[in-house]
Structure formats: C-alpha cells, structure tokens
Amino acid sequence: xxxxxxxxxxxxxxxxxxxxxxxxxxxxxxxxxxxxxxxxxxxxxxxxxxxxxxxxxxxxxxxxxxxxxxxxxxxxxxxxxxxxxxxxxxxxx
Numbered sequence: 001x002x003x004x005x006x007x008x009x010x011x012x013x014x015x016x017x018x019x020x021x022x023x024x025x026x027x028x029x030x031x032x033x034x035x036x037x038x039x040x041x042x043x044x045x046x047x048x049x050x051x052x053x054x055x056x057x058x059x060x061x062x063x064x065x066x067x068x069x070x071x072x073x074x075x076x077x078x079x080x081x082x083x084x085x086x087x088x089x090x091x092x093x
Contacts (some may be wrong), residue, residue, distance in 0.1 A: 001038055010065070014043055017065035020072065039064070 008014050029035045030033045043064055
C-alpha cells in the first residue's frame with residue numbers, strides 16, 4: 001500500500017479523510033491513483049512540518065484526517081442544533 005510505504009501511521013484513517021474530502025466536494029479526477037499518491041505525499045510533508053513546529057513550541061497542527069473528522073463533527077453538531085431549533089419553533093425537523 002502506498003501510504004504505509006511512505007510512513008503514514010494510520011493509512012485507513014488517512015484514506016477516509018481523502019475520500020470524505022473529495023466526496024464532499026464532488027471531485028472528479030483524471031487519475032484517482034495519482035490523486036491518492038499526492039495526498040499521501042502531502043500528509044507526510046504536513047506531518048513533518050507539524051512535528052517540527054511542535055518541537056519549536058509552536059501551536060498544535062492537525063493532520064488532514066483530523067481536520068476532516070473535525071469538519072464532519074462540526075457539521076453534525078450544526079445539523080443537530082438546526083433540527084432542535086426547528087422542532088422548538090414547531091417546524092419540520
């Protein structure tokens with residue numbers, strides 16, 4: 001697997017982030033395999049950058065997978081709040 005060969009610690013989670021990212025945007029690619037390889041290379045580079053920043057005392061950086069999951073969680077929370085507000089107003093949930 002390309003991700004494991006390049007040092008991605010949790011390849012399944014990274015692939016889920018890749019898939020969610022592109023599904024949410026309706027992406028179309030000429031070469032999905034190349035898109036995945038690029039995603040993996042970027043994930044490795046971003047992880048190295050984030051590690052260096054933490055070692056220098058910089059802020060916390062999140063991997064693409066973590067950012068994607070946070071986005072999904074935020075969207076779910078927004079939908080729960082919207083549905084609760086609609087129900088309180090007597091409208092459809």
